[in-house]
Each structure stands twice: as C-alpha cells, then as structure tokens.
Amino acid sequence: MKLFSRVIKDYRDHAWLTPLLRTIDRRPMHCSLYVTDRCNLACGYCHEYDNRKPMPTFEQLRQRVDKVLDLGVSKIAFVGGEPLLHPELGPLIRHARQRGANTSISTNGHLLTAAKIDELAGAGLNGLQLSVDRLTPSAVSRKALSLVEDRIDLLNKAPFKFHLTTVMCADTVGDARAILEWAVARNIHVELRVMHADPGQCFRTTSAEQEDLFALIEEQRRLKAVGRSIHATSTILDFQAAILGRGRFDWTCLAGYKIFFVSGDGKFWLCSHRPTDLDILQVSTADLHGYAGRKGCEPHCGIYCAVNNSVFITSPTRFVAAELGPRFRQAVNMVLGRRQP
Numbered sequence: 427m428k429l430f431s432r433v434i435k436d437y438r439d440h441a442w443l444t445p446l447l448r449t450i451d452r453r454p455m456h457c458s459l460y461v462t463d464r465c466n467l468a469c470g471y472c473h474e475y476d477n478r479k480p481m482p483t484f485e486q487l488r489q490r491v492d493k494v495l496d497l498g499v500s501k502i503a504f505v506g507g508e509p510l511l512h513p514e515l516g517p518l519i520r521h522a523r524q525r526g527a528n529t530s531i532s533t534n535g536h537l538l539t540a541a542k543i544d545e546l547a548g549a550g551l552n553g554l555q556l557s558v559d560r561l562t563p564s565a566v567s568r569k570a571l572s573l574v575e576d577r578i579d580l581l582n583k584a585p586f587k588f589h590l591t592t593v594m595c596a597d598t599v600g601d602a603r604a605i606l607e608w609a610v611a612r613n614i615h616v617e618l619r620v621m622h623a624d625p626g627q628c629f630r631t632t633s634a635e636q637e638d639l640f641a642l643i644e645e646q647r648r649l650k651a652v653g654r655s656i657h658a659t660s661t662i663l664d665f666q667a668a669i670l671g672r673g674r675f676d677w678t679c680l681a682g683y684k685i686f687f688v689s690g691d692g693k694f695w696l697c698s699h700r701p702t703d704l705d706i707l708q709v710s711t712a713d714l715h716g717y718a719g720r721k722g723c724e725p726h727c728g729i730y731c732a733v734n735n736s737v738f739i740t741s742p743t744r745f746v747a748a749e750l751g752p753r754f755r756q757a758v759n760m761v762l763g764r765r766q767p
C-alpha cells in the first residue's frame with residue numbers, strides 16, 4: 427500500500443494534457459522563476475547566486491507569477507539562489523497552485539525541516555529537486571549527501587515527488603557513481619548532470635574524467651532501460667552523450683518562446699545564460715514569438731530544462747515514446763519493491 431501511494435505520488439502530477447496542448451499552441455510552457463539570488467551556500471562551481479542582491483517581496487513575486495501565468499505558462503520552477511531562504515515561498519506556491527500551475531522547487535535542502543516540508547505540501551507543491559553533488563562536504567561544496575540524508579528520509583514521507591540531482595565537475599565526479607548507486611538502491615529518483623558553466627575554468631574535467639562522465643551517462647541509460655529510478659529523460663542522456671563527443675544531437679532551442687526565466691530583479695531572461703533587460707511585466711506574447719527560432723548556442727548548452735522542454739515541444743511523439751517503456755517499468759519495479767539494480 428505504501429509503495430502503491432508512492433507510485434501514485436510520482437505519476438499523478440505529470441499533468442500530461444496541458445503540456446501536450448503546448449505542443450500545438452503558441453503559448454509558453456515552462457518558467458524558471460528566481461525567488462531570490464541569495465544563497466546559504468557558496469559552491470565554487472556555482473555562478474547563480476549573489477548575496478548582495480535584495481530579496482524580492484512577496485508582492486513583486488506574486489505579480490511575476492500572475493504575469494507568466496497570464497502569458498500561458500503551465501509549469502513554474504521556483505529557483506535561486508536558495509529558494510528556501512525566501513520567507514514567503516509557501517504562500518507563493520499556494521498562489522501559483524490556486525491559479526492552476528504545476529510547481530516545483532530546486533533546493534540544496536539544508537533549510538528543510540519536517541515543518542517546512544509540511545508547509546510546502548500544504549501549499550500544494552508538486553515536485554522538489556534536491557541538489558546533492560558530493561558524498562561528504564569539501565572546501566568547494568557543502569551539497570553533500572552526509573549533510574542531507576536525514577532530510578531525504580523526511581522527503582520520502584512527503585506527499586509531493588522529489589528527485590536528487592548531482593552536478594558532475596572535477597570536484598564532484600569522483601562521488602557521482604556512489605550517489606547514483608545509493609539512490610537507485612533505495613528507489614529514489616536521481617539524475618547526474620554534466621556541469622554547464624565554468625567561467626573561472628577551475629572545475630573542468632580531465633580527459634580521463636570525461637571517460638568517467640560518459641560511462642556514468644551510459645550507466646544511467648542502462649538503469650533507466652530496466653526501469654530503475656533514473657530521473658533523466660532519454661533526451662537528456664542523448665544530449666549529454668553528444669556534448670561529451672559521442673554522437674550527434676540536433677535540436678532547436680525554444681528558450682524565450684516556450685520556456686523562459688525570470689531573474690531575481692524581475693527581468694525576462696531566455697535562460698540563465700541569456701539575460702535581457704526587459705521587465706517581465708512588460709513582456710508581450712509577440713515578444714515571446716520573436717524567440718521561436720534557433721539560438722546558435724544549442725551545441726554547447728547546459729540548461730537541461732531548455733533542452734528537455736524544447737525537444738518535448740518540437741518532437742513530442744519521439745520524446746514521449748522514449749519515456750513510456752522505462753517509466754512503466756519504473757512503476758512496476760516500485761510496486762514490486764525491487765531495490766537492487
């Protein structure tokens with residue numbers, strides 16, 4: 427019974443119909459909205475936080491949520507910085523849910539408590555991404571399994587779905603396989619991702635580590651095929667293999683059109699690497715339509731939500747067909763309680 431409710435939790439919120447409508451209409455689907463630029467951690471490879479920036483007020487964020495929903499967005503990912511630092515994240519999620527949006531957050535989990543999880547669940551949160559990049563903390567990153575393992579126990583009991591994400595760079599790649607195995611052995615959804623930005627060129631992987639990265643992409647593919655708890659889509663696995671020099675992956679980025687970001691100061695961004703100065707409240711549907719074509723940065727992209735959502739929109743049948751078998755086997759494995767890969 428417990429496993430059955432877990433399967434329901436994982437599958438009920440996929441809300442297939444609205445995303446499918448977005449493949450045939452001209453409205454946007456996904457928005458990543460920064461609720462704050464501030465972060466309680468300072469990972470060496472991360473460039474998505476700035477503690478000097480002011481925290482947006484609830485009213486500012488509510489207006490941004492209303493605006494993106496009026497434009498047609500159906501899924502909002504609340505991101506940061508660290509979103510749990512915002513004292514009114516719960517009410518913001520509740521507001522977005524009352525307006526019919528699917529909501530998720532991405533968090534390092536350090537501020538998660540049982541009471542916070544209850545608050546997020548009560549607000550109607552659909553999904554949570556927990557960032558776990560290492561087994562134990564290092565001088566570079568404190569996103570460590572050892573520091574959040576107790577929160578994972580709490581998340582296992584939460585009514586919303588969650589998954590782990592591990593960024594693979596020189597500081598973390600050595601632990602990635604162990605994190606993958608740890609999660610899969612517990613039927614916890616997990617995704618290992620190649621780092622997307624390294625402006626200081628400090629966390630580049632060596633060619634030997636690149637071999638490891640590719641092996642880890644292939645290991646996720648193998649585990650996914652037999653229905654283990656791999657969160658990454660086949661699209662993302664194919665794309666990462668291509669950026670590691672194995673195979674071709676041709677796609678058109680629909681960032682700015684079907685998927686976009688809203689920065690902590692309320693600016694419309696195509697994605698976290700392509701900012702604009704336009705105030706989101708001034709953006710029109712015609713502005714979005716202007717971004718329907720190729721962007722040119724597709725071959726080097728690391729914004730996985732842009733890749734996933736763009737390919738879903740441009741090739742929905744191929745995208746969904748690749749997911750059906752593995753997701754069905756995942757559900758069966760979860761019901762049967764199979765734990766070892």
Ligand SMILES: C[S@@+](CC[C@H](N)C(=O)[O-])C[C@H]1O[C@@H](n2cnc3c(N)ncnc32)[C@H](O)[C@@H]1O
Pocket residue numbers: 465471472473474505506507508509532533534535555556557558559569591593620621622623624728
């Ligand atoms: C920037 S964080 C913000 C949200 C939240 N603080 C968290 O930890 O999930 C969002 C995700 O980006 C990842 N990230 C940080 N630096 C990255 C990089 N250079 N390349 C790829 N992903 C990165 C984080 O590990 C995390 O999974």
